[in-house]
Amino acid sequence: MAKTDREISQMATSLPRSGIRAAASLAVGREGLAHLEFGEPSVMPPLAVRQAAAQALLERRMVYTPTEGPARLRQALADKLGRVNGVTASADEVFVTHGGIGGLYLAFATLLEVGDEVLLPDPGWPNVVSQVLSFGAIPRFYPLRSADGYLPDPDSWPIGPRTRAVVVNSPSNPTGSVFSAELMERIAAVASRNGLWVISDEVYDQITYDQRPTAMRPLYPERTLSVYSFSKTYAMTGWRLGYLVTPQSRVDATKKMAETVYSSTSMVAQEAALAALAVPDAEIQSVVATYRRRRDLALTHLRQWGLYRYTPGGAFYLMVDVSGAGDAGAVHRRMIEEKGVVTVPGSAFGASAAGELRLSLAASDEDIGRALSALGDLLDVR
Numbered sequence: 001m002a003k004t005d006r007e008i009s010q011m012a013t014s015l016p017r018s019g020i021r022a023a024a025s026l027a028v029g030r031e032g033l034a035h036l037e038f039g040e041p042s043v044m045p046p047l048a049v050r051q052a053a054a055q056a057l058l059e060r061r062m063v064y065t066p067t068e069g070p071a072r073l074r075q076a077l078a079d080k081l082g083r084v085n086g087v088t089a090s091a092d093e094v095f096v097t098h099g100g101i102g103g104l105y106l107a108f109a110t111l112l113e114v115g116d117e118v119l120l121p122d123p124g125w126p127n128v129v130s131q132v133l134s135f136g137a138i139p140r141f142y143p144l145r146s147a148d149g150y151l152p153d154p155d156s157w158p159i160g161p162r163t164r165a166v167v168v169n170s171p172s173n174p175t176g177s178v179f180s181a182e183l184m185e186r187i188a189a190v191a192s193r194n195g196l197w198v199i200s201d202e203v204y205d206q207i208t209y210d211q212r213p214t215a216m217r218p219l220y221p222e223r224t225l226s227v228y229s230f231s232k233t234y235a236m237t238g239w240r241l242g243y244l245v246t247p248q249s250r251v252d253a254t255k256k257m258a259e260t261v262y263s264s265t266s267m268v269a270q271e272a273a274l275a276a277l278a279v280p281d282a283e284i285q286s287v288v289a290t291y292r293r294r295r296d297l298a299l300t301h302l303r304q305w306g307l308y309r310y311t312p313g314g315a316f317y318l319m320v321d322v323s324g325a326g327d328a329g330a331v332h333r334r335m336i337e338e339k340g341v342v343t344v345p346g347s348a349f350g351a352s353a354a355g356e357l358r359l360s361l362a363a364s365d366e367d368i369g370r371a372l373s374a375l376g377d378l379l380d381v382r
């Protein structure tokens, strides 16, 4: 092989790009667009969070911290987990991570061998697919169908001798489905019967509209790795802070892996996170009420047009079937070029969503309004 052929590793060469980022790149350089492509809250982080970060900067609290995060923050996270999620964890079992994505990465990094199989939702958040592939492991997909309320049937999962783990995401990106306690119990039972690890992606744990989500860890404490984030609840996407909850038996391995990848997260963000955890629940609920209002507004239009039957119970996304207007990739392009509205084609989330577009309702009211009228025009349903 010529030397230049090996300048980039085979793994890096073969990894897929995030379809969300690829979809967004079509809009780069265009002005005045409505942005519904990212789960990027239009609201500000709470004032107390911004003030805590400013104070940390002024007082030079911006140095390296312990890899796993400072003890005070880990204790505050353990308290939050008990209070909000019904999860019992010692501070020692909580790792402050580089966003929710960092928690997912550490979970896979301490778990996977080359050739292991991991069950992933289709449609699902695409970055976990490339994370699994980056460890030489093999993604196997289980379907989430709109006809079933985007809920999985764990009894039909393709579990084989090499299946090591399953990723569960409730509330879900991109479908907005929230799994009932009974479904989470069934998932725990199937995982337990087959000796699987459950990676429970709960980054939307506080953004639900009808029922509170059920955490996986209390149901299956021995083999659950739970992932949370500050990005969504507190609109802290760019602060890059999340946390992973792991059984005690994996603490040392997780610490080594975190040391290898990022040594510590940002101290400024950690100080802000402590303030975030002290934000009154009423303040969080008022932001959730804004997302609920946007969901209801969008559903009213889409239902009038016969485009939507399902009601997302959490997160802030809608999957809209645009197959009536042709190929969803082409509709996505036309939305940008003719209407100035950026969305994401469903294919970014899996083969089963190829006829759909995902809209993020974290966008502003104005941008959501523009997106809905653009859809109405392009689908000729108004």
Ligand code: PLP
Pocket (backbone or CB within 6 Å): 039, 098, 099, 100, 101, 102, 125, 169, 172, 173, 201, 203, 229, 230, 231, 232, 237, 240, 241, 242
């Ligand atoms: N998991 C899901 C389902 C997500 O939608 C996201 C972000 O959009 C993440 C994990 C990653 O969270 P973070 O932005 O904190 O890294």
